[in-house]
Amino acid sequence: MTVPETAAEIARAVNERELSAAAIAAEFEARIHLREAAVGAFLTQTGALALAHAERVDARVRAGEELPLAGVPLAIKDNMCLTGTRTTCGSKILENWTAPYTATAVQRLLDAGALPVGKTNLDEFAMGSSCENSALGTTRNPWDRERVPGGSSGGSVAAVAAGEAVLALGSDTGGSIREPAAFCGVVGFKPTYGRVSRYGLIAFASSLDQIGPVARTVQDAARCYDVMAGHDPLDATSLARPVAATHNGLRDDLRGVRIGLVNEFTLSALGADVRATYERAYADLEGLGADLVDVSLPTADYGVATYYLIAPAECSSNLARFDGMRYGLRVPGADVAETYERTRAAGFGDEVKRRILIGTHALSSGYYDAYYVRAQKARTLIAADFATAFQRCDAIAAPAAASEAFRFAAKSDPYSMYLMDYYTIPMSLAGLPALSVPCGFVTPPDGAHPLPLGLQLTTPLFEERTLLGIAHAYERATMHASVRPPIAANETARV
Amino acid sequence: MTEAPHAGLAVNGTPYESVIGIECHVELRTQTKMFCGCRNVFGAEPNSNVCPTCLGMPGALPVPNRLALELLVKAGLAFGADIPAFSKFDRKNYFYPDMPKDYQISQYDTPLTQGGLVEFWVRDGTRGRCRLTRIHLEEDTGKSSHAGSRDGRIAGSKHSLVDFNRAGVPLMECVSEPDIRTGPQAVAYLETLKRTFVALGVSDVKMEEGSLRCDVNLSLRPLGSSAYGTKTEIKNMNSFRSVERAIESEIARQAALLARGERIVQETRGWDEAAGTTHSMRSKEEAHDYRYFPDPDLSPIAFAGDDIARLRGELGILPNARIERFISDGVPLVQALQLIDTPGLAAYYETAATLSGKPQATLNFVLGDLSRLANETGIPVHASRVTASALAELVALVDAGTINSKTAKDLLGRLWADGGSARTLVESEGLAQVSDPGAIDTVVAEVLAANGKTVADYRAGKTKVLGFLVGSVMKQSRGKANPQLVEERLRAALETTGVS
Numbered sequence: 001m002t003v004p005e006t007a008a009e010i011a012r013a014v015n016e017r018e019l020s021a022a023a024i025a026a027e028f029e030a031r032i033h034l035r036e037a038a039v040g041a042f043l044t045q046t047g048a049l050a051l052a053h054a055e056r057v058d059a060r061v062r063a064g065e066e067l068p069l070a071g072v073p074l075a076i077k078d079n080m081c082l083t084g085t086r087t088t089c090g091s092k093i094l095e096n097w098t099a100p101y102t103a104t105a106v107q108r109l110l111d112a113g114a115l116p117v118g119k120t121n122l123d124e125f126a127m128g129s130s131c132e133n134s135a136l137g138t139t140r141n142p143w144d145r146e147r148v149p150g151g152s153s154g155g156s157v158a159a160v161a162a163g164e165a166v167l168a169l170g171s172d173t174g175g176s177i178r179e180p181a182a183f184c185g186v187v188g189f190k191p192t193y194g195r196v197s198r199y200g201l202i203a204f205a206s207s208l209d210q211i212g213p214v215a216r217t218v219q220d221a222a223r224c225y226d227v228m229a230g231h232d233p234l235d236a237t238s239l240a241r242p243v244a245a246t247h248n249g250l251r252d253d254l255r256g257v258r259i260g261l262v263n264e265f266t267l268s269a270l271g272a273d274v275r276a277t278y279e280r281a282y283a284d285l286e287g288l289g290a291d292l293v294d295v296s297l298p299t300a301d302y303g304v305a306t307y308y309l310i311a312p313a314e315c316s317s318n319l320a321r322f323d324g325m326r327y328g329l330r331v332p333g334a335d336v337a338e339t340y341e342r343t344r345a346a347g348f349g350d351e352v353k354r355r356i357l358i359g360t361h362a363l364s365s366g367y368y369d370a371y372y373v374r375a376q377k378a379r380t381l382i383a384a385d386f387a388t389a390f391q392r393c394d395a396i397a398a399p400a401a402a403s404e405a406f407r408f409a410a411k412s413d414p415y416s417m418y419l420m421d422y423y424t425i426p427m428s429l430a431g432l433p434a435l436s437v438p439c440g441f442v443t444p445p446d447g448a449h450p451l452p453l454g455l456q457l458t459t460p461l462f463e464e465r466t467l468l469g470i471a472h473a474y475e476r477a478t479m480h481a482s483v484r485p486p487i488a489a490n491e492t493a494r495v
Numbered sequence: 496m497t498e499a500p501h502a503g504l505a506v507n508g509t510p511y512e513s514v515i516g517i518e519c520h521v522e523l524r525t526q527t528k529m530f531c532g533c534r535n536v537f538g539a540e541p542n543s544n545v546c547p548t549c550l551g552m553p554g555a556l557p558v559p560n561r562l563a564l565e566l567l568v569k570a571g572l573a574f575g576a577d578i579p580a581f582s583k584f585d586r587k588n589y590f591y592p593d594m595p596k597d598y599q600i601s602q603y604d605t606p607l608t609q610g611g612l613v614e615f616w617v618r619d620g621t622r623g624r625c626r627l628t629r630i631h632l633e634e635d636t637g638k639s640s641h642a643g644s645r646d647g648r649i650a651g652s653k654h655s656l657v658d659f660n661r662a663g664v665p666l667m668e669c670v671s672e673p674d675i676r677t678g679p680q681a682v683a684y685l686e687t688l689k690r691t692f693v694a695l696g697v698s699d700v701k702m703e704e705g706s707l708r709c710d711v712n713l714s715l716r717p718l719g720s721s722a723y724g725t726k727t728e729i730k731n732m733n734s735f736r737s738v739e740r741a742i743e744s745e746i747a748r749q750a751a752l753l754a755r756g757e758r759i760v761q762e763t764r765g766w767d768e769a770a771g772t773t774h775s776m777r778s779k780e781e782a783h784d785y786r787y788f789p790d791p792d793l794s795p796i797a798f799a800g801d802d803i804a805r806l807r808g809e810l811g812i813l814p815n816a817r818i819e820r821f822i823s824d825g826v827p828l829v830q831a832l833q834l835i836d837t838p839g840l841a842a843y844y845e846t847a848a849t850l851s852g853k854p855q856a857t858l859n860f861v862l863g864d865l866s867r868l869a870n871e872t873g874i875p876v877h878a879s880r881v882t883a884s885a886l887a888e889l890v891a892l893v894d895a896g897t898i899n900s901k902t903a904k905d906l907l908g909r910l911w912a913d914g915g916s917a918r919t920l921v922e923s924e925g926l927a928q929v930s931d932p933g934a935i936d937t938v939v940a941e942v943l944a945a946n947g948k949t950v951a952d953y954r955a956g957k958t959k960v961l962g963f964l965v966g967s968v969m970k971q972s973r974g975k976a977n978p979q980l981v982e983e984r985l986r987a988a989l990e991t992t993g994v995s
Contacts, residue, residue: 087553097553199555200555235558236792313788320588320598321595321597323592363788365784368786
């Protein structure tokens with residue numbers, strides 16, 4: 001039979017022993033082999049490991065266990081540790097580093113039956129919005145190979161969009177799951193900060209980083225989240241509060257739901273087709289029964305400036321450990337200081353160096369109050385604005401990115417790249433759960449192919465159940481998510 | 496704050512005083528490290544107690560050790576410090592090969608405890624006080640060793656080795672106000688910290704194992720001035736004695752500079768134990784910008800009032816209170832400190848003294864014969880076969896005149912070797928003191944008869960020979976005769992009868 005397209009269907013088929021996990025592992029290894037040349041989603045393929053896990057899953061199923069992710073092919077962003085596999089962060093400095101332990105989130109998915117098919121490409125240390133900052137490979141958008149997949153979780157979204165994996169893990173610091181999910185036409189979900197353990201996620205900006213699922217459907221994202229979420233004693237910032245299951249909270253209409261549209265997020269800066277797509281998406285929400293209300297986020301406009309102080313400040317400290325002493329690249333110098341300098345000069349790319357410099361400056365004596373402390377105050381105000389807005393609505397709808405996927409090298413000026421995350425950064429600063437769900441297509445004037453767009457939905461802290469419920473109703477009614485890129489449109493392999 | 500007499504320090508005839516503050520780093524005695532589950536032990540095989548977190552592996556995260564937080568709060572409470580409602584961990588950023596993350600998790604502007612007062616007794620009998628600024632919690636670094644250089648220093652070495660067993664061990668930094676004036680005061684302050692932390696189980700405080708390390712800040716100023724002089728920071732002392740020596744050396748160095756009209760340079764100076772001097776290590780101009788900021792991997796720390804009350808209740812009787820009580824019981828200061836600073840000895844003494852009701856006699860045994868036996872055998876008094884109740888029994892036998900001190904001393908040796916009860920031995924072996932004048936007179940008569948020449952000498956005025964005669968009587972009675980009575984009866988026999 002054909003391997004089903006969703007995690008929900010695969011798990012059902014494997015649990016009912018209609019399909020073996022081993023056959024699925026073999027099928028995806030072959031599929032990745034066929035498609036990788038065109039997509040380049042993976043930095044490391046782990047077909048043998050997937051097969052070994054598959055055999056264990058089949059044995060457990062035979063023994064009577066029912067696993068929520070039985071036999072589901074999983075791609076893992078290469079900033080998460082998986083014992084015995086290369087974990088690079090897309091950086092030369094970790095190019096040959098093998099993780100000695102497994103991230104909590106990854107472990108929970110593997111324990112639930114997922115098959116690790118490979119480690120995916122990313123902007124170096126998750127710093128970027130196009131995946132072009134990877135030092136180790138180029139990932140192409142499955143919808144148009146001349147375009148970027150978005151970033152930083154570009155490899156994960158491309159893998160799911162191209163059918164090389166059914167689920168993927170991304171990490172989102174300022175939009176790194178949501179923006180690429182929008183660019184590649186998949187669902188990308190960033191949970192509330194602290195819901196999913198960061199243990200084993202190589203830190204970019206610790207107070208913002210959050211692991212989340214990439215999936216073809218909201219239901220699959222919910223299933224993945226339900227397995228991963230919850231307190232981890234190894235992460236002091238993981239939340240101890242109970243997690244409400246989301247997979248059984250999915251709804252089919254939006255009657256009685258108030259959805260806020262942010263006054264300050266004017267669509268006028270967007271291209272005409274893009275704007276029209278979002279206006280139609282808002283109308284569709286209303287058509288499903290939602291009440292659209294205007295809300296205000298007066299400080300959201302400071303999001304990008306705030307983010308580009310806090311995130312680099314944390315990164316300047318988090319990335320200090322890559323010094324050539326204990327692991328990773330070492331370029332020897334005459335003494336310790338020169339070894340540090342040469343190793344870091346050779347090991348880090350330009351964007352990483354830029355952010356380390358910005359962050360080091362922002363934390364320096366004499367500048368700390370003016371930059372870091374002020375940015376933290378702005379962050380508090382932005383979170384307060386959301387809290388006020390949520391008094392008037394249950395969720396907020398907004399674009400997930402400032403445009404459709406762009407061509408390689410189109411954003412050579414760092415600031416124009418930073419603005420891609422204009423709509424996603426405020427939610428990150430406030431720690432809110434947010435996702436991107438496919439909301440239609442535009443064909444840009446300079447392109448030959450229709451490209452997906454993503455609708456961003458956000459709810460108050462801890463309201464993942466509400467968020468996924470709303471997204472599911474929208475997805476189901478609009479069917480945008482069911483359209484597949486040409487490379488994945490012909491999945492008829494029988495196993 | 497301390498108005499201690501100053502030892503005549505003067506610069507060109509003007510009286511000066513030294514102003515000293517001390518920063519101590521104390522490793523906490525916890526089962527596991529500060530932010531991971533690795534064992535916290537000294538002396539293990541290098542790099543055997545390590546994990547992704549304390550090695551700073553990519554993606555690993557710190558989780559605070561609750562016991563370490565509590566121990567530190569107890570340390571503060573013991574000195575009356577405030578426990579602020581809000582505290583947090585900060586990152587101190589600098590590069591060093593033995594620091595796995597190239598930042599140290601520490602506390603910058605919100606220490607776990609603030610203020611407090613350390614009261615101490617100097618060996619000369621004076622008392623002093625030193626205010627605490629703060630105590631905060633941080634993680635220790637790994638330990639570097641350098642191979643190939645003659646002196647083990649990094650200069651000239653071929654390569655360096657790092658042991659990360661110590662990385663992540665909970666470390667408290669205890670910062671004093673500049674209230675200390677002399678080397679002996681500094682030692683008394685450190686001894687007070689040490690005995691308090693040991694009593695609380697906060698740390699084993701072993702300087703030789705590096706579980707206590709201290710830096711001294713020192714400056715001079717004219718006596719009576721309230722402004723501070725330029726200070727230097729002295730490092731690398733490895734014993735309390737070297738702290739005292741380093742302070743004396745640095746006071747002399749600074750005073751000599753001032754006397755020559757030169758300026759003190761603000762700098763860090765290393766103590767050279769062999770040379771007995773300090774040398775410049777680095778000047779303040781090279782100081783790091785540590786770029787402290789709140790550690791985003793760790794949540795703020797909040798101690799509820801209930802927790803603080805519970806921890807306060809767990810403090811027990813603190814060493815200073817015990818010293819105070821010993822002194823009020825008439826124990827001289829030096830002996831009180833000896834009791835308190837020998838593990839287990841104070842409690843042993845207190846039990847035995849209570850049981851016997853004779854503190855002074857008990858103290859004499861504890862610090863005399865028992866401490867000597869402990870030194871000779873390597874067995875601590877409190878762990879010996881002489882239990883506190885056995886000692887109390889012995890003291891009571893002496894006090895009642897049942898045995899004399901010579902017998903007591905012999906018995907103590909036998910109890911130390913074999914255990915048992917003093918009273919049982921006295922009864923079964925007939926060791927009770929002979930205080931019957933008739934019985935003693937018989938022996939006295941025998942001794943005088945056998946020592947005619949000595950008796951003649953005595954009567955000729957050489958009364959010093961009395962001691963010999965007493966000894967002879969004691970020997971004859973196999974040590975059991977009451978020595979006072981022997982002397983009394985001897986004297987009487989020699990002076991009243993006139994004839995032997």
